[in-house]
Amino acid sequence: MDELEIKKKLIIISSLILGVITFGTVGYMVIEGLNFLNALYMTIITVATVGFKEVKELSDVGKFFTIILIFSGFGVFAYAMTTGAKILIEGEIREVFKKKKMKKEISALNNHYIVCGYGRMGKILCKEFKANNVDFVVIEKFEENLKDEEDLLYIIGDATKDEILKSAGIKRAKGIISLLPSDAENLYVVVSARFLNPEIFIVARATDEEARIKLKMAGANKAICPYHIGGLRIAQSVLRPNVVDFLEFATGSEFKDIQIEEIFVSRDSKLVGKTLKDAKIGEKLKAIVVGIKRADGKIEFNPSASTIIEAGDIIIGIGSLESLSLLSQMASGEKEII
Numbered sequence: 154m155d156e157l158e159i160k161k162k163l164i165i166i167s168s169l170i171l172g173v174i175t176f177g178t179v180g181y182m183v184i185e186g187l188n189f190l191n192a193l194y195m196t197i198i199t200v201a202t203v204g205f206k207e208v209k210e211l212s213d214v215g216k217f218f219t220i221i222l223i224f225s226g227f228g229v230f231a232y233a234m235t236t237g238a239k240i241l242i243e244g245e246i247r248e249v250f251k252k253k254k255m256k257k258e259i260s261a262l263n264n265h266y267i268v269c270g271y272g273r274m275g276k277i278l279c280k281e282f283k284a285n286n287v288d289f290v291v292i293e294k295f296e297e298n299l300k301d302e303e304d305l306l307y308i309i310g311d312a313t314k315d316e317i318l319k320s321a322g323i324k325r326a327k328g329i330i331s332l333l334p335s336d337a338e339n340l341y342v343v344v345s346a347r348f349l350n351p352e353i354f355i356v357a358r359a360t361d362e363e364a365r366i367k368l369k370m371a372g373a374n375k376a377i378c379p380y381h382i383g384g385l386r387i388a389q390s391v392l393r394p395n396v397v398d399f400l401e402f403a404t405g406s407e408f409k410d411i412q413i414e415e416i417f418v419s420r421d422s423k424l425v426g427k428t429l430k431d432a433k434i435g436e437k438l439k440a441i442v443v444g445i446k447r448a449d450g451k452i453e454f455n456p457s458a459s460t461i462i463e464a465g466d467i468i469i470g471i472g473s474l475e476s477l478s479l480l481s482q483m484a485s486g487e488k489e490i491i
Contacts, residue, residue, distance in 0.1 A: 162236055166232070166233045166236060166237065169229045169232070169233065170229060170230070170233060172229075173196075173200055173222070173225055173226050173229050174193070174196055174197070174200070176222070176225070177192075177195070177196030177199060177200065177222045177226070178192045178193045178196045179192070180192075180196075180218050180222065181195045181196060181215070181218075184212070184214050184215050184218055185209065185211065185212065185215045187208065187209070191208045191209075194208060195207065195208060196222065199219055199222050199223055199226065200222060200223070200226030200227070200229075200230065201226075202223065202227070255306055255307070258306055259290050259306055259308070259320070259321065259322060260322070262288055262290060262306075262322050262325065262326075263322075263325045264288070264325070264326070264327040265287075265288035265289055265290060265322065265325070265326055265327060266282065266287060266288070266289040266290075266326065266327060266328045266329065266330065267289065267290055267291075267292060267318070267321045267322070267323060267326050267328070267329040267330070268282075268289055268290070268291045268292070268329075268330050268332065269291075269292045269312035269329065269330065269331040269332060269333055269339075269342055270292070270293065270312070270331070270332035270333045270334070271291050271293040271298050271299060271307070272298075272332060272334070274332045274358065274379065275291065275293075275332050278330060278332070279291065279305065283304075289306070290306045290307065290308065290321050290322065291305060291306065291307040291308070292307070292308050292310060292312040292317060292318075292321055293307055293308075293309060294309070294310065294311055294312075295309075296309045308320055308321055312331065312333060312338070312342050313333075313338055313341040313342055313345065315345055315349065318342075318345055318346060318349060319349065323346060323349045323350050323353070324349060324350050326350065326353055327353070327354060328353060328354035328355065328356065329342070329346045329353055329354075329355055329356070330355075330356045330357075331343060331346075331355070331356070331357040331358060332358045333358070335360075336359060336360050336364040336367070336368070339357045339358055339359070339364075339368060340357075340364075340367060340368060340371055342357070343355055343357050343368055343371045343372050343373045344371050344372065346372075347371070347372035354374050355372060355373045355374050355375070356373065356374065356375040356376075356377065357373040357375070357376050357377070358376075358377060358378075358379065359376045359377065359378045360378065360380070361378060361380075362378065362381070364376070364378075365377075365378050400413075411471065411472065411473060412471070412472070412473070412474055412477055413443075413469070413470070413471050414469075414470055414471075414472075414477045414481070415446075415467050415468070415469055415470075416467065416468045416470060416477070416480055416481045416484045417465075417466075417467055417484060417485070418462055418463070418464060418465065418466040418467070418468060418484045419464065419484065419485050419486050420464040420465075420486075421485070421486030422464070422483060422484050422485060422486045423483065423486070423489055424462045424483055424484055425462060425463060425464045426461065426462070426463075427461070427462055428458060428459050428460060428461055428462070429442055429456060429457070429458050429459075429460050429462065430458035430459065432462060432483075434470070434480060438472065438476040438479055438480055439472060439473070439476050440470045440471065440472030440473075440476040440477060440480055441470065441471045441472060442456060442468055442469070442470050443455060443469050443470070443471055444456070444468075444469040445460065445462070445466050445467070445468055445469065446466065446467040446469070447463065447465070447466060448463070448464075448465030448466065468480070468484065
């Protein structure tokens with residue numbers, strides 16, 4: 154039973170109850186000559202079958218009318234109670250099954266991401282994850298922030314608690330992003346996450362530079378200050394508007410014509426030991442390699458055609474979704490060099 158159907162049934166129930174009360178009140182006023190209050194009183198005690206004292210001795214017509222009112226009122230209230238109970242029970246059962254299903258799906262996740270906090274930043278992040286088909290689960294303290302989300306895996310609880318992180322699969326997760334309101338909460342999440350999963354990739358929100366440094370010291374791989382980045386983005390939009398437009402076009406999930414992607418080169422890939430020229434990434438795939446991050450962390454910007462691809466490299470490429478997908482398959486060893 155969806156929300157629209159529930160609203161329709163509630164409107165029908167309300168209309169029937171109001172109709173019976175109006176019918177009884179007008180009937181007693183016309184038949185027995187009662188004033189409005191006494192007629193309403195007679196209607197209520199009749200349809201409720203409570204058996205309180207009548208305001209006056211009823212005439213034969215009034216008694217016949219009362220019999221009709223009892224049967225009609227009983228039918229309406231029986232229907233109202235049955236339908237109301239059905240709505241309540243179905244809603245509760247549906248919620249129970251929904252949470253049970255979510256718990257099962259969360260327990261099956263592996264190499265997923267955990268998003269702590271579903272505020273403004275969390276919603277944007279989750280939208281991007283969905284657009285890129287990334288598995289993730291949200292931890293949010295306040296359930297009302299998630300009540301309208303139907304296609305979201307989430308856990309209601311405090312992300313600073315170890316048991317909540319464990320229920321989100323912290324030991325199986327690939328990464329965790331802490332977007333909680335305060336630096337203290339984010340710091341606690343970073344410490345807990347690093348302790349529970351030493352290999353996990355951690356990104357945390359920081360309010361200022363001092364907090365950013367402390368989060369990094371606590372174990373965060375990345376500590377990001379939204380206000381600092383926002384200020385830089387505004388400045389670049391003024392100083393280099395066309396560059397910003399290009400980056401938005403290439404990194405936004407809503408734009409599919411061109412993307413910037415990072416692609417890991419496995420040891421099984423046929424690209425290993427090849428130069429960029431021999432790999433024919435630009436010639437065959439029409440993709441542009443703008444940088445290569447080596448296994449030791451060194452980054453080579455705008456590599457030449459003679460640059461050799463090594464195992465463990467991360468290729469930063471620009472191209473269409475199709476070309477980057479093919480390059481990813483070649484880099485993972487799933488596909489031969491074209």
